[in-house]
Amino acid sequence: MALTIDTAFLDTMPANVAVQFFDRVAASPDSEAFRFPRGEAWESVTWKQAGDRVEALAAGLIALGIESEQRVGIASGTRYEWILADLAIMCAAGATTTVYPSTNAEDTVYILGDSESRVVFAEDDEQLAKLTAHRAELPHVTKVVTFDGAADGDWVITLDDLAALGAARLAEQPDIVRTTSEAIAPDQLATLIYTSGTTGRPKGVRLRHSSWVYEGEAIRAQGILSESDLEFRWLPMAHSFGKVLMSTQMACGFAAAIDGRVDKIVDNLGVVKPTFMGAAPRIFEKAHGRIVTMQAAEGGAKEKLFKAAFATGLEVERLKREGKSVPIGLKVKHGLFDKLVFSKVRDRFGGRVRFFISGAAALNRDIAEWFGAAGITILEGYGLTETSAGSFVNHPDQNKFGTVGPVFPGSEVKLGENDEVMIKGPGVMDGYHNLPEETAKTLTSDGWLHTGDKGALDEDGHLVITGRIKELFKTSGGKYIAPPAIESKFKAVCPYASQFMVFGEERNYVVALVTLDPDAMAGWAEANGMSGASYTDIVQSDAVKAMVAEYVDELNSHLNRWETIKKWKLLDHDLTVESGELTPSMKVKRNVVQGNHQGLIDEMYA
Structure with a gap:
């Protein structure tokens, strides 16, 4: 049976991301907002502390002359400072242009040039080198703000320098950031995300304030997450999946532990003990492969126990999915295996995970079922950068393997020619930056987005992605x-x-x-x-x-x-x-x- 979600939230959403953020700061001032590594320890900040820092940085950007919809680049890995910079840009009415730290110098310069970015946040000396070597090709960039790199006090300043500029501006005009934030129209440009693309130059996807606000509010309306959750976030914030998690956090009010170092994911899960995490399927494939090969290496009785446990777990989950009762003998056996095997698998992920959310590529059903047998739910979702990330997601109480769930409340889906998945709704982009012909190919005149993916809808309205049209x-x-x-x-x-x-x-x-x-x-x-x-x-x-x-x-x-x-x-x-x-x-x-x-x-x- 299809889930029905009340769409009344569409009429009461915050006007823009800046208002959404400051509303959250006002609602949960003393609650934990973020934690992040400082050396070997983790540091924590409240929403009020994060709000004060963002306000100072936003005032600093205004002092540097950033005006409505002007682009500001961020070339950095996922870290707390990335989030501060992004929020500050949007609270100053600017628009964030995202650059992966792995992007080569040529593409970095292209993205910053095509977007006409005025200021750039650069993580460290490696990112700074890409900019300084090509300064002549970046005539629009008036200032670079570095998180960890060497500043020169002129073209390159530190994050603290920017906050000091902001503090001086706030001393003169205490309400400058709040009045700027409140004046941002819902359809104003918030973010330019350049799709890395598998061919040609990256294309800049233009995403509005209202799109990001909608994404977070649509997930909150589905009741999947609450203030009591704790997220571990390692996903690239330069990717729309990372950005949508930020919007969801502001809408729901949970805390997030931030560390983008991929090699630290497993260690961090053990320390942070999150209740949920978003990830690409490769992470689950690696974890599955690692656990299976470790057991195979043990061999003997331990491997036999492991295989018997998963055979039992898969059978129990199958019966539950089909609405059948689990025989008492199987239930007892499953309880024993849960103590001996599955609890140890769950402990590898911190032991408190309610579910993972998988997106960015297709998740294999067998791997999803394997995790499910161990008591770890993976909710598969689907969306594109062009739809501000999320457009579909499964629910913990109706998780259908092999599907990406129902469409978000307030959005629509239909199947076009060749069963192409087409999406319409508040999350859909304005278009591609400076590419009207590409935009016309992708967006219909009445607002439907061509996804390029082939799909089918089941009796409950859950979407099944059957392939990429161009890849068939x-x-x-x-x-x-x-x-x-x-x-x-x-x-x-x-x-x-x-x-x-x-x-x-x-x-x-x-x-x-x-x-x-x-x-x-x-x-x-x-x-x-x-x-x-x-x-x-x-x-x-x-x-x-x-x-x-x-x-x-x-x-x-x-x-x-x-x-x-x-x-x-x-x-x-x-x-x-x-x-x-x-x-x-x-x-x-x-x-x-x-x-x-x-x-x-x-x-x-x-």
Whole structure:
């Protein structure tokens, strides 16, 4: 049965993000807002403390001459200062332009130039170097504010310098930030997010204040989160998924622990003990692979117990989903396995997680069910940068595996030509910055957004994404293939997998390029007499090739005959953001990978 959510909140939403923020500060002044690492310890600030700092920084931007809708860049990883800078920009009526710290100098300069950013927040000396080396190409940039880098007191100042400028301005005009905030129209530009894109130059997506406010308020209206929750946030704030979590936090009032260092996620979960976290599927794939391979390495009775526990857990969850009662014997067995196995899995994530939210790419159903069997709920959601991130999300009380949930209250969905998912609602972008022709291709005259994704709607209005229209290909035998579906299945059966890329357009059979997870393979090497060997030597060994062959055979047993992988090649390196083969949000740039390895692909058809 479909869930119905009251849409009355649409009539009472805050006018803009700045008002939304200051409303939260007024409602929860002494409650914890953020915690963040300082050396080995974690520091905490209240909403009032965060509000005072944001107000000073916003006044500093006004003192630097930032006017309504003028762009201010942030080139930094996820950290507390990123959030302060973003809120200050919007409270000063400016518009944040996001730049991933991994973006190369050429694209950084392009984004800041195309957006005509006037001020840039730069995390450290590495980010500063990109700007100072190309200062002549950034005529609009009048000031750079650094979090940790070396300031020169002229073009480059520190965050404290900016706050001091703001304090002086507030001494003259105490209400300057509040009056500026209150004058921001709902449809005013709040953010320019440049999609990393798998082809060509990044495109700047123009997102309004009302879109971000709507996103947070729509999640609050669904009752998924409350003030008592604690979020762990590591996702790139330069990505729309990170930004929507900030909007949700202001709407709901929970605290967030902030640390963007990906290598610290597991350690931080143990320390922070959050109740929820947003993540891309790669994080769940890695965690699943790590736990499964660790148990396999233990072998013997422990591995048997682990496998028996998950067989039982999956059966119990299946019965619950089908509305059937769990037999008493199975219930007792499940309770025992929960103490012996599942509680230990949950402890790896801090032991308090109510659910994870997965977005940014498709989550494999088998992996979602595996976590569910351990008592860890993953709510899959769906949206695009062009819809301010969230447009669909599953609910804890109606979580349907294989779907991304119902559309947000206040938004609409329909299936267009070729079953293309089309979305209309307050979250949809204004358009692409300086690209009217691209905008016209993506947005219809009556406000429907072409997503480029193929989908289906079930009887409860839950959306199933069946593939990316451009990624679907036809074999020479006339059969359609959806690569993402096959690729995610391989990651579910092979705990060592990092990437699995399927090719075969206009060919008579399907082939794949495979990469393995370096961390998982280091563990495999220790257990298989190759400790200390390089990643390249490990993956080129006969033992690894034989192991991968077994997993490919297992995958093929779950596929239609025309989808089966006839040949495959192991790459001697994993894909990385730095190599240009992954976007910063961990999506594979299929055309780049294909271009880099066309010779290998052709060889499989020789």
